[in-house]
Amino acid sequence: MSRRAPFSLPTAAAVLLLAAGALRAEDVTATLSRPDRPAASLRAEERDGRTFLSVNDAVAALDGSMTFDEKTRSYEVKLKGRSAVFGVDAALAVVDTKLVSLGAPVRGQGALAWAEPEFFQKVVGPMAGLPLIWDRATRTLSVRRSEIAEIMVETSVAELGETTKVVFRFSQKPSYAVETTADQVILHVPGARLVAPSPEKLLDSPRVARLLIRGGDITIVFREKGLVPNVYAVGAPPRLVVDVAKGAAPPPPGARPPVLTPGTPSSKVKTVVLDPGHGGVEEGAKGPGGLLEKDATLAFVKTVQEVLARRGYRVVTTRSSDATVGLEDRAAQANAAKADVFLSIHCNASRSATAHGTEVYYLSLDASDRAAALLAESENAAPASTPNTAEKNAAVRDLDLILWDLAQNQHLSASARLAEIVQADFNRLLGITTRGVKQAPFRVLIGVNAPAVLVEVAFITNPEEETKIGSGEFRRQAAETLAGSLDTYFRTADSVAPVPYAPKTPGKS
16 A cells, blocks of 8 residues: 655745745736726736736627637637637737737636736727727826827838838828928828837938938938838738838930840749658657657658759758748748748648648738638747747737848749649649638748748548558659649749739639
């Protein structure tokens, strides 16, 4: 008969430490104040100088509902016809199909969720259509009242060859008018008050000297006269982009425009960068038979590399062994190799053992549906090489957006076309109806300066597809199919006129 171990000193110390931690959390009360109904009381805690508010109480006060999934330890909020899903491990929430970055994860106590005020300002308030502000002194969440629309704006600037690209990201889509003079351009946003973290910026740029945000105007001051701005709007998130460059020199008298011959492919050897997903400490998904995604993707990429090399392609891989490679390093390798296309290879996973087929994704800061958003969140969760602070996470997110504007945004039409070709060819290989080309904010695609897609070859969690993925014969068939897709893409790439990119409506493929 076993005997229970005596209450040891280390155990007693642990209990005392837990008790001390509990004492640091002070139960207090906060208030949700609205102009259209009586104020509501919210349970709150003061813990280590930070305030946590009850998500359950706030959602109930706004006539919403909230559920807790014990298996996944995740919460879902439904409010005003919208939904948000979040967990306690990552500082992220999926609102409808959009990823929202948070400064810190939500804390959970079973079905109860506690969050810092930022969560209510970024997630709950926008779902309810209420701009919330937090007053720490009175512990009050209240609705900001303003007759003039208040629009948050963030700025990023980068140099791209002979062009300076200035990007303004807005909290909501603005209307605007452009006024240009010899030494500056002014963006007028009527009926709005623009709020920026840095209302004035002095820049070390060869073309732009200063940015000024005041009232409803944004002023870009040129470093010299003779510069020409090109202003255009893009969505998801709403942005105004200003490309500043020197004016084009007039053509010499009698010069004739160059004649372009459609359908003549470039003789340049094409460089394909293949990215076997995961690797090293990052195993990825696991099949019911024990096959790991990191091993399956590496084996498949090696086969694809052989097939492409025989067809005359220059092939670069982001890893050739079971090594850990950071997501940003994969994009950096593609750019260093001057990739013509970038293919990130993965195996899909699903709770349903019967889910099957290929899914092809290209980049968007919004996901095309909830499943795509959650898949991106999972793929983006690869461990960082160094611990991230809140400041570093914010800086990385800002850099991602700059890289998005500079790199992948100009390749979206080509990425979409490549994704459609690969999806159609794999549908024929597998004999299935299409699962549809999708979009999601995969970090591995952000910053790639080339057409880039992520291919979920098959579902490793489906026993039949796991067997296929582990089969050399299937890998050979799939590699030949993928090579054929690239042949088709490059054969038509030089003859297809570039078209402006138009984002797909979420939920439609």
